[in-house]
Amino acid sequence: MGKKHEMVGVPQDSELLHAAQAGDASCLGLLLARHRAGMHAVALALLGHSQDAEDAVQEAVLIAVRRIGDIRDPDAVGAWLRMVVRNVCRAQLRKMSAIPMPEVSEPFEADRSNPTPPDPAEVLDQHALRDWVWSALEGLSPTLRLVTILRYFTDVTSYEDIAALCATPVGTVRSRLNQARTKLVNALLNSAEQVHDDVATLHARHRRLAKETIESGYRGELTSVLSDWWSPQADVILPTGKRTGIDHLPPAFDRDVSAGVRHKLLNVVASREVVIWEIALLNPPENPFHCPPDAVLAHFMNQGRISKTRFHYRARR
Structure with a gap:
């Protein structure tokens, strides 16, 4: 070599x-x-x-x-x-x-x-x-x-x-x-x-953030985590193309959890400016079509905080 x-x-x-x-x-x-x-x-x-x-x-x-x-x-x-x-x-x-x-x-x-x-x-x-x-x-x-x-x-x-x-x-x-x-x-x-562990450190940091965000949603503390890691003016782009803010996320998460949906973190890919989460959405047996099978969240970073998040849902096959 x-x-x-x-x-x-x-x-x-x-x-x-x-x-x-x-x-x-x-x-x-x-x-x-x-x-x-x-x-x-x-x-x-x-x-x-x-x-x-x-x-x-x-x-x-x-x-x-x-x-x-x-x-x-x-x-x-x-x-x-x-x-x-x-x-x-x-x-x-x-x-x-x-x-x-x-x-x-x-x-x-x-x-x-x-x-x-x-x-x-x-x-x-x-x-x-x-x-x-x-x-x-x-x-x-x-x-x-x-x-x-x-x-x-x-x-x-x-x-x-x-x-x-x-x-x-x-x-x-x-x-x-x-x-x-x-x-x-x-x-x-x-x-x-x-050669260097900065990538491993970055990935580990963002995997912890992803897990913490999901777990905080189950505890009803998602708003607090969002305020720590997201910019207050963060742009949230839904799969339909609709743009909203981070205030949309806690009630949407609560509705899914109340319906019996659980979230399984599949993968985190992190760079300094872009971070991607891949999450499986596990629907309850009595309501198997409440959510798409999984979601991809592409986060765009600015000065260490998330300034924009774009959602994408994979279609059912």
């Missing part, structure tokens, strides 16, 4: 970027973990609460591994990562839509001026993070490794072409890529712990 970089205190994005571009996978992992909530928020906004949104974030992470050297402005890392997610989502929407969407600039795409597909080994050897990439790829099974190298390090990128080359159905290719993406992304994000 690339040279480790000693950093004192909480490293800035620019420090992490320079270290990542020099070949430090742990710094890239921390950079991606730090901005993952913002990336997730973009995917949710464009694709809704679905596996497609998570797939888009994972796809963007692997694109970032390959194209991290393209970033020229160290202060624009977050914006660049969100742009990568946005372009991945738009590509998915173009495939799903019968009406063609306008093309967008995709600076993370490989150079297509050379019609000869690049050799995967050559691509990886040119990459600043080649040691981590090779090690991570070698940790995959041969079938997962093959589809991953084709998809991300050659011009054989379409599911159909990969399926033909591997002599396997397209559905199998999709499944293998999903498995490989999950393994690689988790390995990269876990490497963030090797």
Whole structure:
């Protein structure tokens, strides 16, 4: 793996970027973990609460591994990562839509001026993070490794072409890529712990806040917690698009609890500016359709307090 970089205190994005571009996978992992909530928020906004949104974030992470050297402005890392997610989502929407969407600039795409597909080994050897990439790829099974190298390090990128080359159905290719993406992304994000614990601390802090908020609602103390963590002028955007304030939340929570609904915290993804909660809404047996199956809350932070919260409910299947 690339040279480790000693950093004192909480490293800035620019420090992490320079270290990542020099070949430090742990710094890239921390950079991606730090901005993952913002990336997730973009995917949710464009694709809704679905596996497609998570797939888009994972796809963007692997694109970032390959194209991290393209970033020229160290202060624009977050914006660049969100742009990568946005372009991945738009590509998915173009495939799903019968009406063609306008093309967008995709600076993370490989150079297509050379019609000869690049050799995967050559691509990886040119990459600043080649040691981590090779090690991570070698940790995959041969079938997962093959589809991953084709998809991300050659011009054989379409599911159909990969399926033909591997002599396997397209559905199998999709499944293998999903498995490989999950393994690689988790390995990269876990490497963030090797350089600094600010992401782990941030996640733990916001997970505690999420649990405290839910538990306070059962005790009838939600208003007090909201006053501690939310800005008094916080904007609350409901799934219908209606905008309201935080005063709307305690009575709405009380109504659900009175109806027998319980809340199970599934996941918290935190960055400095965006925090996402995923919550399962457990309806009582006698009223199974009182609430949608789960909710996603995207919180936008300003000076350590929540300044805006956007709700999204997943539709029943």
